[in-house]
Amino acid sequence: MSITQHHGATTGTRAGWLEAREVAFAAASVVPVETVPLDAAVGRILVEPVSALLDVPHYASSAMDGWAVAGAGPWDIVERAALRPGEATAIVTGGDIPIGADAVVRSEIAERFDGRLHASTPTRGHHIRPAGEEATRGETVIAAGTVLNPAHVALAAGAGHDTLTVRGAVTVSLALTGGEVITAGLPAAGQVRDSFGPQLPAMLRMLGASVTSSRRVADTIDDTIAALSQPGVALVISTGGTGNSARDHLRTALERLGAEMLIDGIRMRPGGPTLLARLPGGSLVLALPGNPLAAMLALLTIGGPLIAGMTGVALPDLDTVTLAVAVDGVAGGAVLMPYRLENGAAVPNRHRASGMMRGLADAAGVLVVPSDGAKKGDRVTAIALPWN
Numbered sequence: 578m579s580i581t582q583h584h585g586a587t588t589g590t591r592a593g594w595l596e597a598r599e600v601a602f603a604a605a606s607v608v609p610v611e612t613v614p615l616d617a618a619v620g621r622i623l624v625e626p627v628s629a630l631l632d633v634p635h636y637a638s639s640a641m642d643g644w645a646v647a648g649a650g651p652w653d654i655v656e657r658a659a660l661r662p663g664e665a666t667a668i669v670t671g672g673d674i675p676i677g678a679d680a681v682v683r684s685e686i687a688e689r690f691d692g693r694l695h696a697s698t699p700t701r702g703h704h705i706r707p708a709g710e711e712a713t714r715g716e717t718v719i720a721a722g723t724v725l726n727p728a729h730v731a732l733a734a735g736a737g738h739d740t741l742t743v744r745g746a747v748t749v750s751l752a753l754t755g756g757e758v759i760t761a762g763l764p765a766a767g768q769v770r771d772s773f774g775p776q777l778p779a780m781l782r783m784l785g786a787s788v789t790s791s792r793r794v795a796d797t798i799d800d801t802i803a804a805l806s807q808p809g810v811a812l813v814i815s816t817g818g819t820g821n822s823a824r825d826h827l828r829t830a831l832e833r834l835g836a837e838m839l840i841d842g843i844r845m846r847p848g849g850p851t852l853l854a855r856l857p858g859g860s861l862v863l864a865l866p867g868n869p870l871a872a873m874l875a876l877l878t879i880g881g882p883l884i885a886g887m888t889g890v891a892l893p894d895l896d897t898v899t900l901a902v903a904v905d906g907v908a909g910g911a912v913l914m915p916y917r918l919e920n921g922a923a924v925p926n927r928h929r930a931s932g933m934m935r936g937l938a939d940a941a942g943v944l945v946v947p948s949d950g951a952k953k954g955d956r957v958t959a960i961a962l963p964w965n
Protein backbone atom coordinates (compact mmCIF):
# COMPACT_ATOMS: atom_id res chain seq x y z
CA MET A 578 0.00 0.00 0.00
CA SER A 579 1.43 3.41 -0.84
CA ILE A 580 1.56 6.13 1.78
CA THR A 581 -0.42 8.48 -0.47
CA GLN A 582 -3.34 6.14 -0.23
CA HIS A 583 -6.05 7.29 2.16
CA HIS A 584 -3.78 7.04 5.23
CA GLY A 585 -5.58 6.77 8.55
CA ALA A 586 -8.96 6.07 7.00
CA THR A 587 -11.07 3.56 8.85
CA THR A 588 -12.76 0.49 7.52
CA GLY A 589 -15.75 0.89 9.85
CA THR A 590 -17.47 3.79 11.59
CA ARG A 591 -15.52 5.68 14.21
CA ALA A 592 -17.02 5.57 17.69
CA GLY A 593 -18.18 8.73 19.46
CA TRP A 594 -15.99 9.80 22.38
CA LEU A 595 -18.40 8.80 25.17
CA GLU A 596 -19.42 5.67 23.31
CA ALA A 597 -15.76 4.60 23.01
CA ARG A 598 -15.36 4.76 26.80
CA GLU A 599 -18.42 2.60 27.31
CA VAL A 600 -17.48 0.07 24.62
CA ALA A 601 -13.99 -0.32 26.12
CA PHE A 602 -15.40 -0.75 29.64
CA ALA A 603 -17.93 -3.33 28.45
CA ALA A 604 -15.34 -5.23 26.38
CA ALA A 605 -13.32 -6.10 29.46
CA SER A 606 -13.56 -9.43 31.26
CA VAL A 607 -12.89 -9.14 34.97
CA VAL A 608 -9.55 -10.68 36.00
CA PRO A 609 -10.19 -13.27 38.78
CA VAL A 610 -9.58 -12.17 42.37
CA GLU A 611 -6.51 -13.55 44.12
CA THR A 612 -5.32 -14.16 47.65
CA VAL A 613 -1.88 -12.71 48.26
CA PRO A 614 0.56 -12.32 51.19
CA LEU A 615 0.22 -9.01 53.04
CA ASP A 616 3.30 -7.35 51.55
CA ALA A 617 2.06 -8.09 48.03
CA ALA A 618 -1.35 -6.55 48.78
CA VAL A 619 -0.17 -2.91 48.93
CA GLY A 620 -1.72 -0.93 46.08
CA ARG A 621 -4.33 -3.63 45.40
CA ILE A 622 -8.10 -3.33 45.90
CA LEU A 623 -9.52 -5.28 48.83
CA VAL A 624 -12.40 -7.60 47.86
CA GLU A 625 -13.78 -8.67 51.25
CA PRO A 626 -13.84 -6.47 54.36
CA VAL A 627 -11.11 -7.28 56.87
CA SER A 628 -12.36 -7.93 60.38
CA ALA A 629 -10.28 -8.43 63.51
CA LEU A 630 -9.70 -12.13 64.21
CA LEU A 631 -8.99 -11.23 67.84
CA ASP A 632 -9.20 -8.22 70.11
CA VAL A 633 -6.52 -5.67 69.11
CA PRO A 634 -4.47 -5.56 71.25
CA HIS A 635 -5.50 -9.03 72.34
CA TYR A 636 -4.29 -8.69 75.96
CA ALA A 637 -3.99 -5.78 78.37
CA SER A 638 -0.39 -4.59 78.19
CA SER A 639 1.92 -2.04 79.70
CA ALA A 640 2.56 1.18 77.78
CA MET A 641 5.80 1.85 79.73
CA ASP A 642 8.84 0.13 81.19
CA GLY A 643 8.38 0.15 84.97
CA TRP A 644 6.23 -1.52 87.58
CA ALA A 645 2.78 -3.06 87.57
CA VAL A 646 1.22 -2.14 90.92
CA ALA A 647 -1.85 -3.21 92.86
CA GLY A 648 -3.57 -0.90 95.35
CA ALA A 649 -1.79 2.00 97.09
CA GLY A 650 1.97 2.32 97.56
CA PRO A 651 4.52 1.81 98.84
CA TRP A 652 4.53 -1.66 97.37
CA ASP A 653 6.32 -4.91 98.19
CA ILE A 654 8.31 -6.02 95.17
CA VAL A 655 7.37 -9.52 94.09
CA GLU A 656 7.98 -11.70 91.02
CA ARG A 657 4.54 -13.10 90.29
CA ALA A 658 1.94 -13.09 87.51
CA ALA A 659 -0.79 -12.19 90.03
CA LEU A 660 -0.61 -9.30 92.49
CA ARG A 661 -2.33 -8.62 95.79
CA PRO A 662 -2.99 -5.03 96.94
CA GLY A 663 0.26 -3.49 98.11
CA GLU A 664 2.43 -5.48 95.69
CA ALA A 665 4.40 -4.46 92.63
CA THR A 666 6.25 -6.42 89.95
CA ALA A 667 8.64 -5.30 87.19
CA ILE A 668 7.13 -4.97 83.72
CA VAL A 669 8.37 -3.89 80.25
CA THR A 670 6.54 -1.98 77.53
CA GLY A 671 4.16 -4.41 75.87
CA GLY A 672 4.32 -6.81 78.82
CA ASP A 673 1.22 -8.74 79.94
CA ILE A 674 -0.47 -6.96 82.87
CA PRO A 675 -0.52 -9.30 85.90
CA ILE A 676 -3.86 -10.31 87.37
CA GLY A 677 -4.83 -7.90 90.12
CA ALA A 678 -2.64 -5.02 88.86
CA ASP A 679 -4.36 -1.61 88.78
CA ALA A 680 -1.80 0.55 86.96
CA VAL A 681 1.77 0.86 85.75
CA VAL A 682 4.32 3.21 87.33
CA ARG A 683 7.09 4.39 84.99
CA SER A 684 10.56 3.25 86.09
CA GLU A 685 11.97 6.81 86.26
CA ILE A 686 9.41 8.11 88.77
CA ALA A 687 9.65 5.14 91.17
CA GLU A 688 12.31 4.62 93.82
CA ARG A 689 13.36 1.38 95.49
CA PHE A 690 14.48 1.53 99.05
CA ASP A 691 13.85 -0.44 102.24
CA GLY A 692 13.03 -3.38 99.94
CA ARG A 693 9.92 -1.60 98.72
CA LEU A 694 8.83 0.51 95.76
CA HIS A 695 7.95 4.15 96.43
CA ALA A 696 5.96 6.48 94.15
CA SER A 697 2.70 8.35 94.38
CA THR A 698 -0.22 6.00 93.78
CA PRO A 699 -1.28 6.21 90.11
CA THR A 700 -4.88 6.46 88.97
CA ARG A 701 -6.47 3.16 88.05
CA GLY A 702 -5.55 2.02 84.53
CA HIS A 703 -2.65 4.48 84.20
CA HIS A 704 -0.20 3.32 81.46
CA ILE A 705 -2.27 0.19 80.81
CA ARG A 706 -3.34 -0.42 77.22
CA PRO A 707 -6.62 -2.30 77.58
CA ALA A 708 -7.36 -5.31 75.38
CA GLY A 709 -9.58 -4.46 72.39
CA GLU A 710 -8.64 -0.75 72.59
CA GLU A 711 -8.02 -0.51 68.83
CA ALA A 712 -10.61 -3.07 67.69
CA THR A 713 -12.75 -5.75 69.19
CA ARG A 714 -12.85 -9.27 67.76
CA GLY A 715 -15.14 -9.39 64.71
CA GLU A 716 -15.07 -5.62 64.14
CA THR A 717 -14.47 -4.49 60.55
CA VAL A 718 -11.18 -2.62 60.36
CA ILE A 719 -10.79 -2.24 56.56
CA ALA A 720 -13.76 -1.83 54.22
CA ALA A 721 -14.11 -3.77 50.95
CA GLY A 722 -13.06 -1.70 47.96
CA THR A 723 -10.20 0.02 49.82
CA VAL A 724 -6.98 0.57 47.86
CA LEU A 725 -4.53 -0.89 50.37
CA ASN A 726 -1.68 1.25 51.66
CA PRO A 727 1.25 0.10 53.85
CA ALA A 728 -0.66 1.02 57.04
CA HIS A 729 -3.62 -1.14 55.97
CA VAL A 730 -1.49 -4.27 55.58
CA ALA A 731 0.15 -3.66 58.97
CA LEU A 732 -3.34 -3.26 60.44
CA ALA A 733 -4.38 -6.55 58.81
CA ALA A 734 -1.33 -8.25 60.36
CA GLY A 735 -2.23 -6.88 63.79
CA ALA A 736 -5.78 -8.14 63.26
CA GLY A 737 -4.39 -11.66 62.76
CA HIS A 738 -4.42 -12.03 58.96
CA ASP A 739 -1.67 -13.67 56.88
CA THR A 740 -3.15 -13.04 53.42
CA LEU A 741 -5.74 -10.77 51.83
CA THR A 742 -8.12 -11.32 48.93
CA VAL A 743 -7.72 -8.58 46.36
CA ARG A 744 -8.96 -7.80 42.88
CA GLY A 745 -7.01 -9.52 40.14
CA ALA A 746 -4.00 -7.70 38.70
CA VAL A 747 -4.38 -6.40 35.16
CA THR A 748 -1.16 -7.18 33.33
CA VAL A 749 -0.17 -5.67 30.02
CA SER A 750 2.28 -6.61 27.30
CA LEU A 751 3.59 -3.63 25.37
CA ALA A 752 4.35 -3.81 21.65
CA LEU A 753 6.13 -0.65 20.54
CA THR A 754 6.54 -0.07 16.81
CA GLY A 755 8.63 2.45 14.92
CA GLY A 756 11.95 1.75 13.23
CA GLU A 757 12.79 5.45 13.56
CA VAL A 758 12.55 5.36 17.34
CA ILE A 759 15.75 5.47 19.41
CA THR A 760 15.85 4.93 23.17
CA ALA A 761 18.88 7.04 24.17
CA GLY A 762 21.01 9.93 23.01
CA LEU A 763 20.33 12.62 20.46
CA PRO A 764 18.25 11.61 17.43
CA ALA A 765 19.43 12.31 13.88
CA ALA A 766 17.00 13.75 11.29
CA GLY A 767 14.30 11.17 10.67
CA GLN A 768 14.84 9.60 14.08
CA VAL A 769 12.79 10.30 17.19
CA ARG A 770 13.45 9.73 20.89
CA ASP A 771 11.14 7.15 22.38
CA SER A 772 8.29 8.70 24.30
CA PHE A 773 6.57 5.47 25.32
CA GLY A 774 9.27 3.37 26.96
CA PRO A 775 9.76 5.88 29.79
CA GLN A 776 6.13 6.88 30.31
CA LEU A 777 3.79 3.99 29.52
CA PRO A 778 4.65 1.60 32.38
CA ALA A 779 4.24 4.39 34.96
CA MET A 780 1.08 5.70 33.31
CA LEU A 781 -0.44 2.21 33.22
CA ARG A 782 0.45 1.65 36.86
CA MET A 783 -1.43 4.85 37.70
CA LEU A 784 -4.41 3.54 35.73
CA GLY A 785 -4.32 0.27 37.70
CA ALA A 786 -2.36 -2.11 35.43
CA SER A 787 1.21 -3.32 35.36
CA VAL A 788 3.46 -3.93 32.40
CA THR A 789 4.90 -7.44 32.52
CA SER A 790 6.64 -7.43 29.15
CA SER A 791 7.64 -4.90 26.56
CA ARG A 792 9.01 -5.49 23.10
CA ARG A 793 10.10 -3.39 20.15
CA VAL A 794 8.35 -4.56 17.03
CA ALA A 795 10.20 -4.63 13.72
CA ASP A 796 8.48 -3.01 10.73
CA THR A 797 7.37 -6.39 9.38
CA ILE A 798 4.00 -8.08 9.28
CA ASP A 799 5.38 -11.27 10.84
CA ASP A 800 6.87 -9.51 13.84
CA THR A 801 3.69 -7.45 14.30
CA ILE A 802 1.57 -10.61 14.30
CA ALA A 803 3.93 -12.24 16.82
CA ALA A 804 3.82 -9.18 19.11
CA LEU A 805 0.02 -8.98 19.12
CA SER A 806 -0.71 -12.65 19.67
CA GLN A 807 1.29 -13.62 22.72
CA PRO A 808 -0.06 -16.74 24.44
CA GLY A 809 -1.64 -16.17 27.84
CA VAL A 810 -1.63 -12.39 27.57
CA ALA A 811 -5.03 -10.78 28.30
CA LEU A 812 -4.14 -7.27 27.10
CA VAL A 813 -1.59 -6.11 24.55
CA ILE A 814 -1.10 -2.37 24.16
CA SER A 815 0.67 -1.36 20.98
CA THR A 816 1.91 2.04 19.87
CA GLY A 817 2.15 3.34 16.32
CA GLY A 818 1.43 1.68 13.04
CA THR A 819 -2.32 2.37 13.14
CA GLY A 820 -2.26 4.12 9.75
CA ASN A 821 -2.49 2.65 6.29
CA SER A 822 1.01 3.39 5.01
CA ALA A 823 3.32 0.70 3.67
CA ARG A 824 5.12 0.68 7.03
CA ASP A 825 1.95 0.32 9.14
CA HIS A 826 1.21 -3.38 9.65
CA LEU A 827 -1.13 -3.23 12.59
CA ARG A 828 -4.45 -3.42 10.78
CA THR A 829 -3.22 -6.15 8.46
CA ALA A 830 -1.90 -8.11 11.43
CA LEU A 831 -5.23 -7.82 13.24
CA GLU A 832 -7.09 -8.92 10.10
CA ARG A 833 -4.81 -11.93 9.61
CA LEU A 834 -5.28 -12.88 13.25
CA GLY A 835 -9.07 -12.86 12.70
CA ALA A 836 -9.57 -10.05 15.25
CA GLU A 837 -12.97 -8.55 15.93
CA MET A 838 -12.80 -4.74 15.76
CA LEU A 839 -14.53 -3.34 18.84
CA ILE A 840 -13.44 0.25 18.26
CA ASP A 841 -12.28 1.20 14.79
CA GLY A 842 -11.20 4.76 15.40
CA ILE A 843 -12.69 7.34 17.78
CA ARG A 844 -14.25 10.65 16.80
CA MET A 845 -11.63 12.59 18.75
CA ARG A 846 -8.53 14.67 18.06
CA PRO A 847 -5.78 13.90 18.67
CA GLY A 848 -6.07 10.14 18.98
CA GLY A 849 -8.60 9.43 16.23
CA PRO A 850 -6.86 6.33 14.77
CA THR A 851 -7.06 4.40 18.09
CA LEU A 852 -8.26 0.79 17.77
CA LEU A 853 -9.55 -1.80 20.19
CA ALA A 854 -9.80 -5.38 18.95
CA ARG A 855 -10.48 -8.81 20.39
CA LEU A 856 -8.45 -11.77 19.15
CA PRO A 857 -10.18 -15.13 18.63
CA GLY A 858 -8.65 -16.44 21.89
CA GLY A 859 -10.30 -13.59 23.82
CA SER A 860 -7.29 -11.37 24.45
CA LEU A 861 -7.64 -7.67 23.75
CA VAL A 862 -5.40 -5.41 21.69
CA LEU A 863 -5.47 -1.69 22.40
CA ALA A 864 -3.66 0.00 19.52
CA LEU A 865 -2.54 3.52 20.36
CA PRO A 866 -1.47 5.93 17.61
CA GLY A 867 2.24 6.65 17.35
CA ASN A 868 1.95 10.36 18.00
CA PRO A 869 2.81 10.72 21.71
CA LEU A 870 0.00 13.06 22.80
CA ALA A 871 -2.54 11.16 20.69
CA ALA A 872 -1.49 7.95 22.45
CA MET A 873 -1.79 9.46 25.93
CA LEU A 874 -5.22 10.93 25.22
CA ALA A 875 -6.39 7.61 23.77
CA LEU A 876 -5.15 5.89 26.90
CA LEU A 877 -7.05 8.35 29.08
CA THR A 878 -10.16 7.95 26.93
CA ILE A 879 -10.40 4.16 26.66
CA GLY A 880 -7.37 2.70 28.48
CA GLY A 881 -8.66 3.83 31.89
CA PRO A 882 -12.18 2.40 31.31
CA LEU A 883 -10.75 -0.85 29.89
CA ILE A 884 -8.47 -1.39 32.91
CA ALA A 885 -11.32 -0.47 35.29
CA GLY A 886 -13.50 -3.08 33.58
CA MET A 887 -10.78 -5.73 33.84
CA THR A 888 -10.20 -4.85 37.50
CA GLY A 889 -13.93 -5.08 38.22
CA VAL A 890 -14.41 -1.50 39.44
CA ALA A 891 -16.80 1.19 38.19
CA LEU A 892 -16.28 3.18 35.00
CA PRO A 893 -14.15 6.16 36.09
CA ASP A 894 -16.09 9.39 36.58
CA LEU A 895 -15.56 12.39 34.36
CA ASP A 896 -15.03 15.92 35.67
CA THR A 897 -16.67 19.14 34.56
CA VAL A 898 -14.84 22.46 34.44
CA THR A 899 -15.81 26.02 33.60
CA LEU A 900 -14.10 27.56 30.61
CA ALA A 901 -12.22 30.82 31.13
CA VAL A 902 -12.16 31.45 27.37
CA ALA A 903 -14.14 30.44 24.28
CA VAL A 904 -12.69 27.41 22.46
CA ASP A 905 -13.22 26.26 18.89
CA GLY A 906 -14.31 22.75 18.10
CA VAL A 907 -13.45 20.73 15.00
CA ALA A 908 -16.10 19.16 12.78
CA GLY A 909 -16.38 15.42 13.17
CA GLY A 910 -15.61 14.82 16.81
CA ALA A 911 -14.37 15.91 20.21
CA VAL A 912 -11.19 17.93 20.59
CA LEU A 913 -9.10 16.99 23.61
CA MET A 914 -7.09 19.83 25.10
CA PRO A 915 -4.78 19.72 28.09
CA TYR A 916 -5.71 22.74 30.24
CA ARG A 917 -4.51 24.73 33.22
CA LEU A 918 -6.65 26.47 35.80
CA GLU A 919 -6.61 30.27 36.10
CA ASN A 920 -8.76 31.56 38.99
CA GLY A 921 -10.59 28.25 39.01
CA ALA A 922 -11.49 28.27 35.31
CA ALA A 923 -9.92 26.27 32.47
CA VAL A 924 -7.59 27.71 29.84
CA PRO A 925 -6.28 25.34 27.11
CA ASN A 926 -2.50 24.95 27.26
CA ARG A 927 -0.25 25.72 24.31
CA HIS A 928 1.94 22.93 22.90
CA ARG A 929 -0.91 20.47 22.48
CA ALA A 930 -0.34 19.22 18.94
CA SER A 931 -0.45 15.48 18.47
CA GLY A 932 3.31 14.93 18.75
CA MET A 933 3.92 17.25 21.72
CA MET A 934 4.14 16.64 25.47
CA ARG A 935 4.65 20.11 26.97
CA GLY A 936 0.95 20.96 27.15
CA LEU A 937 0.09 17.73 28.93
CA ALA A 938 3.10 17.79 31.24
CA ASP A 939 1.87 21.00 32.88
CA ALA A 940 -1.87 20.27 32.68
CA ALA A 941 -4.47 20.21 35.44
CA GLY A 942 -6.56 17.86 33.28
CA VAL A 943 -7.83 17.39 29.73
CA LEU A 944 -10.86 19.19 28.28
CA VAL A 945 -13.21 17.28 26.00
CA VAL A 946 -14.48 20.06 23.75
CA PRO A 947 -17.53 19.26 21.61
CA SER A 948 -17.18 19.55 17.83
CA ASP A 949 -19.11 22.83 17.75
CA GLY A 950 -16.83 24.39 20.37
CA ALA A 951 -17.80 26.05 23.65
CA LYS A 952 -18.23 29.56 25.00
CA LYS A 953 -16.48 31.31 27.89
CA GLY A 954 -18.30 30.29 31.10
CA ASP A 955 -19.61 27.00 29.65
CA ARG A 956 -19.25 23.89 31.75
CA VAL A 957 -17.26 21.35 29.73
CA THR A 958 -16.45 17.66 30.31
CA ALA A 959 -12.87 17.02 31.45
CA ILE A 960 -10.69 14.01 32.25
CA ALA A 961 -8.63 13.99 35.42
CA LEU A 962 -4.95 13.07 35.10
CA PRO A 963 -3.98 10.05 37.18
CA TRP A 964 -0.91 11.84 38.58
CA ASN A 965 -2.76 14.96 39.81
Ligand SMILES: Nc1nc2c(c(=O)[nH]1)N[C@H]1C(S)=C(S)[C@@H](COP(=O)(O)OP(=O)(O)OC[C@H]3O[C@@H](n4cnc5c(N)ncnc54)[C@H](O)[C@@H]3O)O[C@H]1N2
Nearest residue numbers: 584585755769770771772773817818819820866867868871
Ligand atom coordinates in the same frame (compact mmCIF):
# COMPACT_ATOMS: atom_id res chain seq x y z
N1 LIG B 1 -2.55 10.47 5.18
C1 LIG B 1 -2.82 10.45 6.50
N2 LIG B 1 -1.81 10.45 7.36
C2 LIG B 1 -2.05 10.42 8.68
C3 LIG B 1 -3.39 10.38 9.13
C4 LIG B 1 -4.44 10.36 8.20
O1 LIG B 1 -5.62 10.31 8.53
N3 LIG B 1 -4.11 10.37 6.88
N4 LIG B 1 -3.62 10.35 10.50
C5 LIG B 1 -2.61 10.99 11.32
C6 LIG B 1 -2.87 10.77 12.69
S1 LIG B 1 -4.21 11.60 13.31
C7 LIG B 1 -2.09 10.04 13.49
S2 LIG B 1 -2.32 9.98 15.17
C8 LIG B 1 -0.99 9.25 12.97
C9 LIG B 1 -1.10 7.77 13.40
O2 LIG B 1 0.10 7.20 13.11
P1 LIG B 1 0.47 5.71 13.44
O3 LIG B 1 -0.31 5.19 14.58
O4 LIG B 1 0.46 4.95 12.18
O5 LIG B 1 1.94 5.90 14.01
P2 LIG B 1 3.30 6.04 13.23
O6 LIG B 1 3.05 6.43 11.83
O7 LIG B 1 4.07 4.83 13.49
O8 LIG B 1 3.90 7.27 14.02
C10 LIG B 1 3.28 8.53 14.06
C11 LIG B 1 4.25 9.54 14.64
O9 LIG B 1 4.55 9.16 15.97
C12 LIG B 1 5.95 9.02 16.14
N5 LIG B 1 6.25 7.95 17.07
C13 LIG B 1 5.99 6.64 16.91
N6 LIG B 1 6.45 5.94 17.96
C14 LIG B 1 7.01 6.83 18.78
C15 LIG B 1 7.68 6.72 20.03
N7 LIG B 1 7.88 5.53 20.63
N8 LIG B 1 8.13 7.85 20.61
C16 LIG B 1 7.96 9.05 20.02
N9 LIG B 1 7.33 9.22 18.86
C17 LIG B 1 6.88 8.13 18.23
C18 LIG B 1 6.46 8.70 14.76
O10 LIG B 1 7.82 8.99 14.63
C19 LIG B 1 5.57 9.57 13.90
O11 LIG B 1 6.05 10.90 13.90
O12 LIG B 1 -0.96 9.26 11.57
C20 LIG B 1 -1.19 10.54 10.98
N10 LIG B 1 -1.00 10.44 9.58
Ligand code: MOO
Nearest residue numbers: 847848849871931
Ligand atom coordinates in the same frame (compact mmCIF):
# COMPACT_ATOMS: atom_id res chain seq x y z
O1 MOO C 1 -4.50 11.14 16.51
MO1 MOO C 1 -3.70 12.05 15.45
O2 MOO C 1 -3.28 13.60 15.47
O3 MOO C 1 -5.17 12.95 15.83
O4 MOO C 1 -2.40 12.58 16.26
